[in-house]
Amino acid sequence: MKVLVIEDESRIAKRVERITRDILGGKLHSLAVINTLQEGLSFIENNTLDLVLLDLNLNGEDGFDLLARTVSGAFHTIVVSANTDQALRAFEYGVLDFVPKPFNKERLEQAFNRVISNDIEQLHAVKYLSVKKRHTIQLVPIEDVIYAKGAGAYSELFLKDGSKELHDKSLEKLEQLLAPHFVRIHKSYLLKMTEVKEVKVSSGSKYLAMLKSGESIPIGRTKYKEIKAKWV
Incomplete structure (x- = not known):
């Protein structure tokens, strides 16, 4: 380190x-x-x-x-x-x-x-994620974030207004900060569970989280039962 x-x-x-x-x-x-x-x-x-x-x-x-x-x-x-x-x-x-x-x-x-240990037990609520933008720092309220997608050493934050921001922390580090309100549903996705409208299985045994925004994102095969239980 x-x-x-x-x-x-x-x-x-x-x-x-x-x-x-x-x-x-x-x-x-x-x-x-x-x-x-x-x-x-x-x-x-x-x-x-x-x-x-x-x-x-x-x-x-x-x-x-x-x-x-x-x-x-x-x-x-x-x-x-x-x-x-x-x-x-x-x-x-x-x-x-x-x-x-x-x-x-x-x-x-x-x-x-x-x-x-990559402990993901978060006892205090993070209210903001800061992102670098045009040589300044912008504080993005957590309430505006729907989900985060891994992008190598970075993460993409997908917001309620349809925009997205690049965040310098990896998905693993974000998971440590945002649990338990955000759940790792897939190796590439960290999702706010309150944004889920439906959890379903599509053709080819693909598992999907249908969001209130109208988007759908994949659920890892090994995560499906856990996510289904959390959503219900």
């Missing part, structure tokens, strides 16, 4: 780095520690990452400024902050976990395990 720590307190940054190395061991490919928002943004723009550990108060600068601009990235973000009153807002922006300060190794390890 390629990890970036953005933390302005040297003592805490060293502790996060030490614990991260202990937890990840041989799984760790690289680890960088940065103490300012602008340096963090620059590093993210110029490097491939798997995980960012972010403090929300960086020498008086607001970590949400970085979060809003980077949470659309292909990596996951874990916030490590004493600002527990901002936890709900952070989850709404799509962070994978919020570790309150002061923290111990066990709590940070729990957060790392969600990344490593």
Whole structure:
């Protein structure tokens, strides 16, 4: 894993780095520690990452400024902050976990395990997905998303107004963020179950989810019984 720590307190940054190395061991490919928002943004723009550990108060600068601009990235973000009153807002922006300060190794390890094990149990509702558009970041409300389709390392978001947006996270990472309201019905599709009008079998034993929008998308053969039960 390629990890970036953005933390302005040297003592805490060293502790996060030490614990991260202990937890990840041989799984760790690289680890960088940065103490300012602008340096963090620059590093993210110029490097491939798997995980960012972010403090929300960086020498008086607001970590949400970085979060809003980077949470659309292909990596996951874990916030490590004493600002527990901002936890709900952070989850709404799509962070994978919020570790309150002061923290111990066990709590940070729990957060790392969600990344490593691809845990899809999401206890906090994500309200937005951010997408890069014309050199800006646009926040797309989750309520506007009908389904997501895998596109290699990216995902396509299909919206209620008929438009679609390219999102930098893979379908696997989106599944971690959007469960349980979105369900992986096929290796290439993640669907909001409230948008399903009917689940049916077509000729040739093909399984389909018929949507309220009039679209139909395939259901994986091994997923059909599970999806049928969830829809009913």
